[in-house]
Amino acid sequence: MSSRECGPAAVLFDMDGTLVDTEDLWWDACVEVAAGLGSPLGEADREALFGLSVEDAALHITAALGTAEAPGARAVEALLTDAFTDRLENGVTTLPGAVALLEALCTAGIPAGLVSASPRPVVDLVLETVGEHRFRLSVAAGDSVRNKPAPDPYLAAAARLGVDPAACVAVEDSPTGVASARSAGCAVIMVGSSGAVSGVTAVPTLESVDVPLLRRLVSHPGTVTPRT
Template identity: 55%
Template sequence: MNPELRAVLFDMDGTVVDTEGLWRQACAEVAAELGLRPGEVDPDHVHGRPAEHTAAHLRRPGVSLGWISERLTEGFARLVAHGVTPLPGALALLDGLASAGVPTALVTASSRRVVEPVLGVVGAERFRLVVAAEDVVRGKPAPDPYLLAATLLGVDPALCVAVEDSPVGLTSALTAGCRAVYVSRERAVPYGVLSVNSLEKIDVTMLRRLVSGEISVG
C-alpha cells in the first residue's frame, strides 16, 4: 500500500500571507536604531529566521539580545496589524484540503503576537493548530517546529507535506522528515525538492501524489 497524505503544514510569512516585506522593514528599522547601514544587514540572517536569530546578527556591544528581539517582534507586529494580504491560491488550497478532510497546521518562526492578526485575515478555523516561535526552544532551521506540529496532530512526519518559501524553513521541514513543496518565485531551487512559483499550482491531488511517491523529484 502506498503512503497516504495525513497533513499539510504551512509556513506563514511569504507562503500564506505577503509579510516578507514587512519583516524586512521591521529589521531595517531596528538596524537603523542600532546605527547599522543597510549593507551591513545580511539577508540570509533575516529571511525565514526567528527574531532571536536576526537579533544576534544585528547585536552591537552594550545592547541585549532580548531588547533587540523584542524591538523586532514589536515592530513586525505593528506593521502586520495594519493589514496583510493572503498570497494567491492560499485560501483556495486551504479550503480544498478542508473539503478533502486533510488537516492543516501553521508552522511559523513568528511570534503569536504576529500570528493573531494574520489569523484574523486568513481565518483561524482554516488551521487545526499553530506552532509559533514561543512553542519551541529551537526554531527553524532546526526540525523542532515541524516535529511538534506532527506530534500534536498525531501523524508521522513522513506522511506530511510542508509548504515553505525559504531555505531555512525547507531545511527545518526536510530534517523533520516531511515531504516538502518549495514556493520559489526568485530563489534557486534545492536539488530533489518539488518547486512551484505559486500556491495556485498546488492542489490536493498533487500533494497526495507527492507523499505516495507518484511524483518523483530529483
C-alpha cells in the same frame, strides 16, 4: 491502506512569504530596528535575514553592532517583534492560491497546520486575516524547544496532530524552512522565487498546488511535477 497511500495525513504551512505577503514588512522592521541601534542594513543583510526566526535575526543585528553598549539579543527580539507587529496591524495580503488551497484541504478532510518561526503575537495577527478556522493548529516561536532550521516545530505540529511526520507535506518558501521540514521527515514543496533546493519540488505560487499533487508528494518522496 497506509497514510502514505491515501495521504497526506496533514499539510503544514509556513506563514511569512508562503501564505501571506509579509516579507517586505519583515525587512522594513529589521531596517528600522537596526537603524535605531546605529547599524544600517544593506542588501547583503536582506538576503541573510530571509527566512530567519526573530531570534536569529536579533543575533544577526547584534553581531553587526559589535559594541559593548549594544543591547542584548533578547532586547532586540522584542524590538523586532514590536516593529513587525505594528506593520501587520495595518493588514496583510494573502498570497495567490493560499485561501483556495486551504479550502480544498478542508473539503478533502485533510488537516492544515501553521508552522511559523514568528512569535505568537505575529502569528495570531496573521491568523485573523487568513482565518484561524482553516487550521487545526498553529506552532509559533517558543512553542517548541528550538526554532527553524531545527526540526522541532514540524515535529511538534505532527505530534499534536497525532500523525507521522513522513505522512505530512510541509509548504515552505525559504531554505531555512525547507531544512527544518526535511530534517523532521516531511515531504516538502517550496513556493516562490527564493531559489531551488535540490530534491525539493518547487512551484512559483500556491496556485500550482492541489490535493493530487500533495498526495503524490507523500506517496513518491522526492520531486514531482506540479500541474501547470
